[in-house]
Amino acid sequence: MPVSTKNSQLIYDALKACDIQLISALPETWLVHLIRMAEDDSKMTLVRLSKEEEGVGISVGAHLAGTKSAMLMQNHGLLQSINGIVSVAQLYRIPLLMLISYRGWFGERDPWQTEGGLVTENVLRSLRIPYEFLDDPNNVAHKIQQAQTLSESSSRPVALLLCRDLMWEE
């Protein structure tokens, strides 16, 4: 599978360096290695979801209970999670670290991903969620650490868009 194992490992190691102890995830192609790494890690609690919005609730509960968490989802999962983000995470000022695979953008071959790609950044901006791109292995660790710092200090959701150039090897 041409999903980058090496760069997935960089992302996973960066999450571990941020003391992330719980990851919620709904599988999608670009996330397979990350989810497997979480599954193989006895010190990580991995929660496989039925729908991404559940992950917002789980991260809220984890935060209230003192556990640092991260969410792995596709950009269509972000669309599924919007009410949870607005009506729980933002309403209650909860930090959320969201890693979102940015499907449907330049280079996308799957026709069904393309509408979601067009709206992703506008949705994040409308929700006032600060976001950055993870597209270069050289600054993955730095950006993940910065995202978590901002999420904690602002008590708000922060997003990192996992880009094709980082996740996919052809």
Place this chain on the structure above:
Amino acid sequence: MERIEALKAIYSKLEDCIVVTIMGAVAAEIQTIGHKKNFFYLQHGMGLASSVGLGIALSRPELQVIVLDGDGSLLMNLGTLTTLARYQPANLLHVVFDNESLLSVGGFPTATSTGTDLQKIADGAGIPNTRFADSLDDFKQQFNQALELDELTTLVAKVEAKGPSAFVTDLGLLENRFQFKRHLSEIPQTSKDG
């Protein structure tokens, strides 16, 4: 059975647990009985109370977590039952007050009024212990038994579609959230194996 009577019947047990409730009548009624620092009211985000409870239960397995859910909320997030069943936190008791109605928005009937059976759905999702009560004595007994069991339980309680006249209380959402988190942080953490 009236929900407020059911809440009064279990209130002494709730005082010793970590409690997450849904919005509307449940949150307002508990607060009329008496707010505690260990109660968190999810005043929006319908459907996610059980997910919040799961996040707490997985993070603090030594604490007993009780989620007070409702039929309208649970119907918005039925997938939560499959996720609860997958991880089966033994320290989570999921109570669903089923009044067959979206009471706080005007009493519109939900699908449980036309035959949807939430206990069977929980059972089919794989919740290891599901229970049902439609009288106050039965509810109290089922609730107490479930607490003793040390097994993930969904308890569906049929209640009347009656609630308080107002839903806004004088406890601010953020005040509740920060107070609850601080309270949890002050409960000493014991080993997951303990």
